Amino acid sequence: GAGVSQSPSNKVTEKGKDVELRCDPISGHTALYWYRQSLGQGLEFLIYFQGNSAPDKSGLPSDRFSAERTGGSVSTLTIQRTQQEDSAVYLCASSSNRDSYEQYFGPGTRLTVT
Amino acid sequence: GNSVTQMEGPVTLSEEAFLTINCTYTATGYPSLFWYVQYPGEGLQLLLKATKADDKGSNKGFEATYRKETTSFHLEKGSVQVSDSAVYFCALSALSGNTPLVFGKGTRLSVIA
Numbered sequence: 001g002a003g004v005s006q007s008p009s010n011k012v013t014e015k016g017k018d019v020e021l022r023c024d025p026i027s028g029h030t031a032l033y034w035y036r037q038s039l040g041q042g043l044e045f046l047i048y049f050q051g052n053s054a055p056d057k058s059g060l061p062s063d064r065f066s067a068e069r070t071g072g073s074v075s076t077l078t079i080q081r082t083q084q085e086d087s088a089v090y091l092c093a094s095s096s097n098r099d100s101y102e103q104y105f106g107p108g109t110r111l112t113v114t
Numbered sequence: 115g116n117s118v119t120q121m122e123g124p125v126t127l128s129e130e131a132f133l134t135i136n137c138t139y140t141a142t143g144y145p146s147l148f149w150y151v152q153y154p155g156e157g158l159q160l161l162l163k164a165t166k167a168d169d170k171g172s173n174k175g176f177e178a179t180y181r182k183e184t185t186s187f188h189l190e191k192g193s194v195q196v197s198d199s200a201v202y203f204c205a206l207s208a209l210s211g212n213t214p215l216v217f218g219k220g221t222r223l224s225v226i227a
Contacts, residue, residue, distance in 0.1 A: 031212035042219035043158075043203060050212050059214070091158065095212050103215060105158040
């Protein structure tokens with residue numbers, strides 16, 4: 001079946017602009033995660049959605065970052081007023097008890113802030 | 115808080131050499147432990163996992179044993195191949211079920227023929 005997809009694959013934006021990154025999880029997966037992969041910082045958890053529960057936002061680095069998940073499926077990560085330190089690869093993953101909770105990762109969106 | 119520490123890379127080995135990538139963790143309770151691999155140009159994928167103490171995870175010739183007494187989950191392979199060249203991430207999940215992963219910083223492995 002289809003895996004996790006993300007769009008765009010690459011995004012270049014100017015400092016100060018807002019960006020939206022999209023994630024389509026595996027159909028039927030109840031949990032969706034956003035992570036950030038940057039040089040020197042490794043992989044950092046950002047935010048996590050589980051079913052209809054309130055999201056766990058504990059990993060968001062600032063209030064410029066937000067995410068929503070519509071209809072329990074597609075998710076959008078929004079970064080407002082981008083800064084150069086936001087440059088990273090943003091990874092989305094989804095999981096389900098059907099797959100022993102294994103997290104399946106998308107290919108990521110490479111964000112470059114100039 | 116929960117954390118994972120893995121050996122700094124890069125690691126360069128000749129084909130058929132023995133591989134060890136060290137990983138230690140700090141966590142409350144009984145976490146599940148994972149190794150993920152990221153091949154060049156590809157997404158992150160699960161390599162192996164262990165969910166309780168003394169469990170051994172294995173896949174593609176790689177092994178790792180969950181050692182609670184040393185809070186470690188070292189990755190080993192007896193004979194590496196060029197195709198094993200990738201970045202390897204150790205990770206933990208503090209709770210069972212759908213919970214976020216805490217990752218180490220990754221170790222880049224290059225295997226030369």
